[in-house]
Amino acid sequence: MAGLCEGGALGKPRKITGRMSYPNLGDWPIGCKVTIATEGAVMERKMPFKDALEGMVNGRRVRGRRRYQMIDDIEIYGSYAETKRKAENRKDWRKLVRAVPSQDNRCRHCHNEVETLVHVLGSCPHGEVLRNARHHQVRSIIATALKDADYNTFKEVHGLSVTGSTRRIDIIAFKESTRSGFIIDPTVRFETNEEQPAEVDKEKKNIYNPTIPYYLQKYQLEELEVIGLLVGERGTATLFMKDVFKRLGIPTSIIPIVTLAALKGSIAPLKHHLYSK
Numbered sequence: 555m556a557g558l559c560e561g562g563a564l565g566k567p568r569k570i571t572g573r574m575s576y577p578n579l580g581d582w583p584i585g586c587k588v589t590i591a592t593e594g595a596v597m598e599r600k601m602p603f604k605d606a607l608e609g610m611v612n613g614r615r616v617r618g619r620r621r622y623q624m625i626d627d628i629e630i631y632g633s634y635a636e637t638k639r640k641a642e643n644r645k646d647w648r649k650l651v652r653a654v655p656s657q658d659n660r661c662r663h664c665h666n667e668v669e670t671l672v673h674v675l676g677s678c679p680h681g682e683v684l685r686n687a688r689h690h691q692v693r694s695i696i697a698t699a700l701k702d703a704d705y706n707t708f709k710e711v712h713g714l715s716v717t718g719s720t721r722r723i724d725i726i727a728f729k730e731s732t733r734s735g736f737i738i739d740p741t742v743r744f745e746t747n748e749e750q751p752a753e754v755d756k757e758k759k760n761i762y763n764p765t766i767p768y769y770l771q772k773y774q775l776e777e778l779e780v781i782g783l784l785v786g787e788r789g790t791a792t793l794f795m796k797d798v799f800k801r802l803g804i805p806t807s808i809i810p811i812v813t814l815a816a817l818k819g820s821i822a823p824l825k826h827h828l829y830s831k
């Protein structure tokens with residue numbers, strides 16, 4: 555394999571050879587145009603900064619720190635040239651790049667817990683607004699499907715439990731014809747074990763069963779059942795979910811829509827956690 559860097563303003567044209575899948579990019583000016591010829595095929599591309607960092611330097615992958623994060627951290631602080639200049643001063647560099655907390659492993663924002671994915675996606679106050687948005691999105695998809703299946707559907711209804719405390723339910727849906735229905739509480743949570751969907755259902759029944767008399771009276775209904783519905787925050791669909799949707803008479807084809815909304819909704823707080831101050 556042979557490669558040619560047409561340097562332009564960045565350097566003189568160079569011809570290189572190499573045995574690895576990529577030529578030795580470490581020697582090349584960033585941004586130079588690269589022509590790589592391999593057995594019959596010619597690949598021509600501009601060599602961007604990212605390729606040099608994330609791709610192959612000396613024909614090998616960069617080992618060590620997480621590459622994408624490192625690159626994004628650098629880009630946050632302006633141009634590569636500016637960052638490089640700062641990097642030459644060790645003190646400045648340490649201020650710039652703080653990919654992994656170096657003192658301890660507690661959360662970089664709230665310092666309350668160990669910074670695990672469970673914490674970042676599920677409980678860190680720093681991501682609360684985005685986490686709520688994720689929940690609302692999932693709830694809206696399910697509520698819309700219930701409406702389409704001819705349920706009278708209401709969201710975020712405040713009610714009273716038999717003990718006198720106030721509780722807010724996510725969705726109440728009932729059929730006009732039978733005067734019976736469901737209180738549905740979609741719960742986006744980190745997936746842990748196979749029993750988790752049943753555990754979440756039980757947990758929600760314990761919370762909302764005491765409100766059933768209130769809603770029976772409010773909507774003049776005969777029967778209500780509480781369903782706690784686990785939606786995995788990493789996009790896991792469960793058999794429990796499939797069974798619930800079948801029981802409710804809503805199409806199981808919305809399962810990927812629900813789980814994708816949960817997954818997308820988890821990426822936002824994760825990104826916010828890593829890249830905001």
Ligand SMILES: [Zn+2]
Nearest residue numbers: 661664665678
């Ligand atoms: Zn935190």
